[in-house]
Amino acid sequence: MSRKVTDNVVEPRVAETRHVKTIIVGSGFAGLGLAIRLRQEGRDDFLVLERGSEVGGTWRDNTYPGAACDVPSHLYSYSFALNPDWTRSFSKQGEIQGYILGVAERYDVLDRHIFDCDVQSIRWNDADAQWEIGSTKGNFTADTVVSAVGALCEPSLPDIKGINDFEGEIFHSARWNHDADLTGKRVAVIGTGASSIQIVPAIASKVATLDVYQRTAPWLLPRSDRPYLLPERLAFKHIPGAQRLSRAAIYAIRETQVVGLTRFPVLMKAFEAISRAKLQIEIRDPELRKKVTPNYRIGCKRMLISNEYYPALDRDNVDVVTDGIAEVKAGSIVTEDGTEREIDALIVATGFHVTDSPVYETVVGRDGRSLSEVFDEVGQQAYKGSAIENFPNMFFLVGPNVGLGHTSMVFMIESQINYVASALATIDAKGLHTVEVRKDVQQAYNRDLQDKLAKTVWNTGGCASWYMDKHGNNTTLWPDFTFRFRSLTRQFDVDAYNVTTAGASRADDQKVVAQ
Numbered sequence: 001m002s003r004k005v006t007d008n009v010v011e012p013r014v015a016e017t018r019h020v021k022t023i024i025v026g027s028g029f030a031g032l033g034l035a036i037r038l039r040q041e042g043r044d045d046f047l048v049l050e051r052g053s054e055v056g057g058t059w060r061d062n063t064y065p066g067a068a069c070d071v072p073s074h075l076y077s078y079s080f081a082l083n084p085d086w087t088r089s090f091s092k093q094g095e096i097q098g099y100i101l102g103v104a105e106r107y108d109v110l111d112r113h114i115f116d117c118d119v120q121s122i123r124w125n126d127a128d129a130q131w132e133i134g135s136t137k138g139n140f141t142a143d144t145v146v147s148a149v150g151a152l153c154e155p156s157l158p159d160i161k162g163i164n165d166f167e168g169e170i171f172h173s174a175r176w177n178h179d180a181d182l183t184g185k186r187v188a189v190i191g192t193g194a195s196s197i198q199i200v201p202a203i204a205s206k207v208a209t210l211d212v213y214q215r216t217a218p219w220l221l222p223r224s225d226r227p228y229l230l231p232e233r234l235a236f237k238h239i240p241g242a243q244r245l246s247r248a249a250i251y252a253i254r255e256t257q258v259v260g261l262t263r264f265p266v267l268m269k270a271f272e273a274i275s276r277a278k279l280q281i282e283i284r285d286p287e288l289r290k291k292v293t294p295n296y297r298i299g300c301k302r303m304l305i306s307n308e309y310y311p312a313l314d315r316d317n318v319d320v321v322t323d324g325i326a327e328v329k330a331g332s333i334v335t336e337d338g339t340e341r342e343i344d345a346l347i348v349a350t351g352f353h354v355t356d357s358p359v360y361e362t363v364v365g366r367d368g369r370s371l372s373e374v375f376d377e378v379g380q381q382a383y384k385g386s387a388i389e390n391f392p393n394m395f396f397l398v399g400p401n402v403g404l405g406h407t408s409m410v411f412m413i414e415s416q417i418n419y420v421a422s423a424l425a426t427i428d429a430k431g432l433h434t435v436e437v438r439k440d441v442q443q444a445y446n447r448d449l450q451d452k453l454a455k456t457v458w459n460t461g462g463c464a465s466w467y468m469d470k471h472g473n474n475t476t477l478w479p480d481f482t483f484r485f486r487s488l489t490r491q492f493d494v495d496a497y498n499v500t501t502a503g504a505s506r507a508d509d510q511k512v513v514a515q
């Protein structure tokens with residue numbers, strides 16, 4: 001099949017408001033997976049609104065040199081669309097994006113997508129009990145909306161004096177400018193997170209000089225990446241169960257980390273020992289080694305894997321700068337100690353708006369408050385990462401406290417897809433007009449989560465990370481085994497929701513319909 005992903009798109013007539021039963025916003029792993037499920041269940045009255053021009057989400061957007069996944073390929077894929085053809089144990093961005101495009105075609109959901117459609121507002125209309133969606137491709141109404149925009153979609157730009165006056169090439173890691181030729185240039189990278197540690201080794205040998213501005217040193221572990229041999233690929237393809245077995249083994253091994261990360265942070269010392277040995281072996285210069293040795297417990301921030309980052313830092317043309325940045329000038333960066341380093345290009349690898357996403361301002365719930373206003377007050381929270389009080393008939397994929405640092409997000413996404421698909425089926429089967437998670441249920445769920453999180457290395461490991469919100473709560477990570485989340489989300493639990501049936505007045509709203 002040679003159909004392009006943007007073919008067969010359903011374009012609305014812009015002047016009209018179009019009603020659809022379910023609107024999914026975003027078509028990364030999450031939105032696409034749900035679209036496939038809905039189609040498989042014969043629920044064709046849905047649309048996926050996607051601001052990009054193809055599916056893929058973060059894997060479409062992050063095209064920086066060296067971009068690759070740090071979860072093994074056979075686990076980092078849909079359970080219903082295993083891929084025996086992965087060429088490496090850890091896939092690169094292009095191969096993952098190719099896989100996602102292929103799945104979208106194979107499961108025939110592209111005709112339900114509207115691409116280049118930037119959703120600008122999602123507002124609940126209580127009188128009509130439906131969502132009103134404004135977008136660059138017209139207006140829609142929907143009975144239910146599923147937000148699948150992802151947590152790592154809005155680049156966070158550092159608020160550094162003068163940065164807007166920089167006259168050379170400047171771009172964020174997630175918006176890589178492929179027209180900018182860095183060969184022979186003096187380049188600076190701000191940030192040393194998961195993106196930066198892949199970019200730095202990928203460009204170090206081609207640039208003239210590379211200044212890596214490090215605020216906090218990351219912990220690094222070995223990356224056991226290798227190409228799959230032909231016999232292995234043939235086995236994955238032709239021996240029944242071989243790929244499932246490999247996937248199950250990867251899952252089980254990764255899941256053992258949960259004990260150290262969430263219950264007994266002291267166990268993380270074993271990983272720390274491996275990481276220290278790696279530092280010792282890969283960095284010759286003792287001064288540099290000291291600079292890049294982290295001063296917090298491993299696992300507190302995301303553990304990174306690379307065999308190339310430290311050797312890249314050890315190169316003669318690469319400098320790690322740990323003095324804070326005071327100012328960016330037209331052609332240089334000045335640090336707080338007064339040193340000025342001239343550069344031609346500046347790469348901003350400073351992460352994403354996770355707990356303060358601007359997307360939250362665009363979603364307005366039942367009482368007229370936006371998600372960002374609600375989160376401002378109570379912190380980013382949801383029930384099972386999937387539903388939020390005051391936002392009826394709305395579900396979230398990759399919502400609050402669903403994130404992971406140790407294994408595949410696709411596992412969590414598929415768990416949520418089960419839950420949301422079950423919710424939509426329940427709404428239909430029971431003839432429900434609205435479903436809104438009960439406040440007491442949401443509060444109890446989040447109290448329990450925060451109790452668990454208090455013991456984790458993320459909260460106790462002595463670091464500052466994007467896992468925490470401005471209230472000091474970890475509102476991003478799931479603090480337990482992932483199979484527990486799978487079990488929690490297997491079925492929609494309608495009794496956790498206030499529901500109304502068609503024709504019921506708002507006064508009846510709080511009554512739960514008979515189960």
Ligand code: N01
Nearest residue numbers: 068069070158191192193194195196215216302349350351
């Ligand atoms: O972003 P980050 P990322 N001045 O937030 C620094 C996923 N991912 O794009 O640590 C100076 O991790 C900041 O410093 P500090 C993965 O989930 C996966 O790298 O806050 N520095 C940090 O060093 C990952 O966790 C993969 O002190 C500033 C860096 O910028 C998530 O995406 C690959 C600064 C930001 O690191 C985000 O990763 C890539 C400032 N004002 C991404 N502001 C794989 O699967 C921030 N920093 C391999």
